[in-house]
Amino acid sequence: MTTSWKPSAEITTLKRRAQYLADVRLFFAERDVWEVETPILSQAAPTAPYLDSFTTDYRPIGTQAKQTYYLQTSPEFSMKRLLAADSGSIYQIARVFRNGEQGRLHSPEFTMLEWYRPELTLPQLMDEVNVLLRQVFNIEPVIRLSYRSVFEFFLKINVFNCTDEVIKHCALERISSLPIDLELDRDGWLELLMSYIIEPRLAAMAMPLFIYDFPASQAQLAKLKKDSSGNQVADRFELYIDGVELANGYNELLDADELRQRFEADNQLRKQQNKAEIPLDENLLAAMKNGLPECSGVALGLDRLIMLALNQTKLSEVNSFSFECA
């Protein structure tokens, strides 16, 4: 008899998940951060070269015409349009979709907790993440290290001064499973070192960690700034717990022209890789032209956090129905 109709998580786990969701909502209500809902379907999408949106067709009744819509990979663009319309602090618990990403810690459909705080600086937002982790998920305070010091500590390389060749050599030397003829750009090698060497070490040390001041080339939608040594860095952070990447926070880029350039550079890269170019979100760009307030924002993978808080090891153990049995 087939058992594939059954949930992939225990009912008791799902009830605890429901309690976490209620507690998260309470946490934000107490801070006057209000809950918003934004469209899952959009005519535009993020351009990031390694982020693949699901697409679907909209067909008005009675016509053969169809229009491509993208399923959101995060509610970021819509939420920023609300911020530009003076929403103030907002949060969302949203279902988001990323094509192709399936594994123990990945699901093509997952739940994102995303919030924006116009009155907080990025360090203050890290403080707030810390309080959320402690109050709701009973996870201990998180220490903070810069991207540069993490690589210095674990790998003895200075990621801002060393050549691409040094980083590549370091990766090939330390990661035995890499084919010798692997071709990657600088960020690709850095990401491999993070995933294969640094994350397992962080997991072994049971040390929740905020990593901040990323290389400028990994700025995504964060502002650039100079770090204390004068290096150009992206003003963003990532949160790692038990070696699992959990959250991504930005001092949000406000400059519409700069964002348009980043989108176009992404599309250029997509073209080189024979990937479809993505229509730019002109509504977002217009909202930013109108004026986005100074703000900090963070997106947190809620399924992963609940998985860790409940001592589970697979996303499917905290989702009612995993992607394979959806």
Next chain:
Amino acid sequence: MASVSTNQFKGGLKFMLDGDPCSILENELVKPGKGQAFNRVKFRNLKTGRVNERTFKSGDSVESADVMEVELEYSYTDGEFWYFMDPETFEQHAADANAIEDCKKWLKEQYVYTVTQWNGSPLLVTAPNFVNLVVTDTDPGLKGDTAGTGGKPATLETGAVVRVPLFMNIGELLRIDTRSGEYVERAKD
């Protein structure tokens, strides 16, 4: 030769790596937030039997390996090759010493074995989970001992030596678990 993309990777998939046929044991997606994706693959090299790890860029392709598993009947050996027959076509397949190494001591004529073939030639021969074999040598049986405590060594018709209960005698047919190499029970026939 057909190629397979990393997005088709899963346990059991057979592919070619550095000239050897391999079988995937585990496939894990490595994907930093907005960074490039990789497949971290644990595999068994079917020629050497060794387990190893390799990282692929997601979206890359590898050559698929023409590896098949067929059920063949063991016929005989000439000392250099071990011959297996397809019970339907009567076609003979010769396996070398490497291929039969793991199951050599369980090889018995007319028994059916799982033969992993690569490009049509036997790469690996796997014994069935259970085989019935006759005891060809053991110390005389002790009547009265039915508890099976301790036991004694017995040589079977294939040359394998297993521990059996003290009351077993030469000529008896035993059921053996080939995975653990242990005696299970007296076989009916």
